Amino acid sequence: MSGKPYYAPPPGPPPNDGSQASEDQEEDVENETEASHTRLISDIKDYLLTHGHLLKVVRFETPSRVPAVGVNVSCRPTPFPRRLFQHAMDLQPAMNELYIRAASDDEWLHSVLRPQIEGEPDGLVASLWDVWVKCREVGVVQEEVTLRQVEMNTFSVAGACHAEGVAGMHRWLMQREAAEMDDIKPLPHLGDLPADTNTSAIVSGLSTAHKLYQSQHPNDHSKCILMVVQPLNFNIADERPIEYGLFACYRCEWRDVLNRCHVGPSRELLYQPPASGKRKASKMFEVSVVYYRAGYDMEEYNSDGVKTRSMLELSRAIKCPGVKMHMVGMKSVQRALAEPGVVERFLPEARQAGEVQRTFLPMLPLDSSRQGLEARRLALDPETAVDYVLKPNLEGGGHNVFRADIPAYLSGIPEEEWERYILMRLITPPTNAEPGILLTSEEVYEGPVVSELGVLGFAMWRSMTPGNGRKDGGGEVEILENEAVGWTFKTKPRSVDEMSVVKGYGCFDCPLLT
C-alpha cells in the first residue's frame, strides 16, 4: 500500500473546524442525538490519534516533523452474518493449501502465465518468472512462508495492523456504551465483535519462520528478519507495529538492498544496518526471513530491482512469500483456478474443495479465445459493461476500471494490450439495512454502505523433492503450518465501486456478527 497522500491540509484560512458541532451542542442541549454524534466522532478522532492508526502526510514532511491524519474508519461496527464470517475463517486453510499447491506446479503455473510472460517480456510477470527460472536452475534451498487473504493477495498484504486497531476501537466504544446503559446486563454485544489480533499473528508467524531458520542454521551469526519496504511510505503505521513486535527486525528500503546486503558462500543473506550511536559500523546479521512490503510495482523492477529480487530469492533466507507465491496471486492465475476441475486437481483430498470452488467469482480473459472474444463483446457494449469491472492482470488491488468507463478505456489503448486485463462481473453485495457512518478523508458520510471481509492466513511449507531443489521446481510439498490467523473488514459508501482505503473510499471497520 503506497502512493500519493490523499490528504493535504488546505492552504489559506482554516476550514470550518470540528468545534462547530460542539458549539451547536451548547445551544441545543436537548438534541441528544446530535450530541451523541459529535461525541462519537470526537472520540474516534482522538482514539485514532492516540493509538497511532494514522497515515503520514508525506508531502508536508520537514526535516523534524511529519504530519499525520487518521485512517478512514466506520463509526459503528457494521452487521455481518456470523455464519459467513465463520465460514470464511474455516475455509482459509484450504485456500492456503490450494495456492501452495498451485504455486508448486511449475508446468501448470507457466501455462497460465505464458500469455503474460510472452506478451509483455519487460513486464512484471516476465521479470518475476525470470527470477524464478534463475532460482530453479541454481536449486531451491529454503522454505516459504506466506500471509494471505481470500481476495488472492499473496504478497505484501497491507491493512492488517489498522484492521486490528479499528476493531479494538470498536470494542472500546461498545464497552463504554454498555456501561452507560440502565439495565444491569453487562456488555450485551461485546461477544458479537470478533477479536482481532492480526499484528501479533503476523509477528508470531514471522517468529516461527525465524526460529525454524535458526534451528536449521546454527552458526555464530546473529540472525534478523529483514522487512523490505518502499521509500516514503505514508502507511508506516501498518508496518512499524510488526517491527516493534519482533526482537531483531530491520527495515531496508528496496533501493538499498543491493548496498546493504550480500550473499555469503553458503547462500546466506547477510545484512548490515546503518551505524547507530557513536559506533562507526554495525555488525553484520544473517537474514532468517525476508518479509516483503515492497517489490510489487513494475516501477521497482528496473535492472537494479531485478538484481535485488534475484539476490533475495537466491539466498537461503525464508521468503515471505517466495516469487512463485507472488506470481500465483496474479488475476490470471485466479481465473485459471476458477475453471472447472482445477481446485479438485490441487486439493484432491480436501473435503472443502467444493466450497473453495464456489467462492471463486467468474472471470473472463480478454484474449482471442472464444471466451475472450465473448468477454470483449461484453466489455465494449455500454449496456453490458455496466455490470463489470476491468482488472489489470496483476496481483493485488487497484488500477481497476469500472462499468460505463470500460468501453472508452479499452478503446483508448492498443488492442494487443487488452490481454493484460481480465473482466469480472461485479458482485452485488447486500446493502446493510441500516445506514452507516463513515469518517473518510473528505467527509462524514452517512448513508447506505457495503462491507468486505478479508481473511488473513498463515502457512509455512517446504518442497519435498530430493535435495530440496528439483530442477523442474515442481512437485510435492510438506505443509508445516497452515491456519487462519486474522481478518480485515472494510466498509464503503454503497454508491462507490472501489473499496480503496488509499483513494479515500474504503473505511476500516469491525463486523458486528449477526
Place this chain on the structure above:
Amino acid sequence: MSGKPYYAPPPGPPPNDGSQASEDQEEDVENETEASHTRLISDIKDYLLTHGHLLKVVRFETPSRVPAVGVNVSCRPTPFPRRLFQHAMDLQPAMNELYIRAASDDEWLHSVLRPQIEGEPDGLVASLWDVWVKCREVGVVQEEVTLRQVEMNTFSVAGACHAEGVAGMHRWLMQREAAEMDDIKPLPHLGDLPADTNTSAIVSGLSTAHKLYQSQHPNDHSKCILMVVQPLNFNIADERPIEYGLFACYRCEWRDVLNRCHVGPSRELLYQPPASGKRKASKMFEVSVVYYRAGYDMEEYNSDGVKTRSMLELSRAIKCPGVKMHMVGMKSVQRALAEPGVVERFLPEARQAGEVQRTFLPMLPLDSSRQGLEARRLALDPETAVDYVLKPNLEGGGHNVFRADIPAYLSGIPEEEWERYILMRLITPPTNAEPGILLTSEEVYEGPVVSELGVLGFAMWRSMTPGNGRKDGGGEVEILENEAVGWTFKTKPRSVDEMSVVKGYGCFDCPLLT
C-alpha cells in the same frame, strides 16, 4: 497545557521533505554517520506517529479529520547524575507533605495570598479563594488527591503521558542499538534509563481514590471519574491515555459541566454523559473523583466558570486536587514557603526538612516591602535584570519575561500591577558536555543543551477535624497515601530561556543516569 497549535503546514508548494537526506544517503553510502543520523530521525518520527505521541493541529481540523504532528523530543537520552535523580525521587513525599500541610493552614495561606486577593478582586486567586470560603462555610466533606511535581505544579499537571512514551522510545532505540553491537554483553546501558510508568501511576492513583469513594458511599449509583477538560485541546494525547486506562472515566468540557452535572441531596455530584448509540439518554453516574485538566486559566472564571468550580468543590466528590491545593501552587506561596523557618514549621518531624528547604530558589516579591523595593531595583536595571526571570504570581508555567526584556515590560504596565509578579534569579544549569540532538517543531537542533527533571508525586489525605469540616477549614490532616510515582524530563537548546514544549523549545527526553 493548552493554547494555539505551534505547527501549521505551510501553504503553497511542499517544503523540502525528509526524503532529501535519504537520497543523499544513496549517493554516499560511505558516510555512515550521516546514514545513522537519517535513520535515527526517521525511526523517531515513525515511533512517535505509531505510538500516538502527537499534538493535534486543531487549526486544520475538518469534520472528519484532524492532522497531528509529533511532540518535540530529544533524539538521544541526555546524561543526568543518578544521585540527583534519586534524591529528587526520595524528596517527593516530603514535598507532598509540605504542600498538603501548607494547604491545610488557612490562616497562613490567606496571609500569603491576601495581597493578590485584595489587589485583584476579579483575579484568578480571588475567584479561587471565594470558592474556598464558600466550601468552608458549607463544610468540607471529602478527601483530596493530588498529583504534583517538584516545580510546584499542583494542578492539571501535563506532560506525564508524553514523558512515559518518549522514555519508552529511548529504551527501544537503545535496545536495538545494543543488539547491533559486536560484543556479546547485552543491553549495556539499559539499566541507566530509569523506567517510567507515569500513565499507569496516574490511572492507579485515580483508581485508588475511586475505590475509596465507593467504599464510603455504597449506594446503587454507578460511579465514574470525571475528567474536566478544556475544549479544542491539541494535547489530548496527554489526557486520553488516562481515560483509556480507567473503566469509567468521562471527559466533560469545563463549559459543559453546568449542563451535564448537578449536585444531589447528599451533595453527591451526578453526571450524565451524552447519549450514545441509539438510546435517547445515558444513565446518570455519581462522580467519585473530579480530575481537573481545565480550570487554571483566568478566562475560564467568568460567572459560569465560578459556578462550575463552586459546584465541583462543594460536592462530596474527591477533587484532584481541591481548590486549596490549587492555590498553594501559586508562586507567591512558593516564595513564602522558601522563607526561613517555614518548611520546618510545616514539617517539624520530617528528617528531610532541611533538604526540602535547600531545593527552593530564592524568589522576590515586587511589592512595596523592603525586599520588594530591592527586587524592583534589580528588575528595572538592565545590568542586573539579565540574571532574572519575571514570573506572574500564578500557578503553573508560562507567561514568563526573561532577562533584558524585564525593564521594558515593567515600564509598559501600571506600577500597581507589579505586585502580580515575582522575580526569580535564573539558575544556570550545567550544560551537558556532549551536544544534544533535538527534534523541535522548527528544526533538527544540534548543539549544547540543558535538561530539567520533574517528579510526579501522588498523595491522598483527609482532614482530621471533627465532623470532617471544621469551620475555619484548617487543622490536622491524615495522609493516606504519599509517594513519588514517576518523572518527566525535558531538554532544550542552551540558548533558549524557556522550557516550553508548547512554544516549541522544550523537548521530551529520558535521563541517561550517570
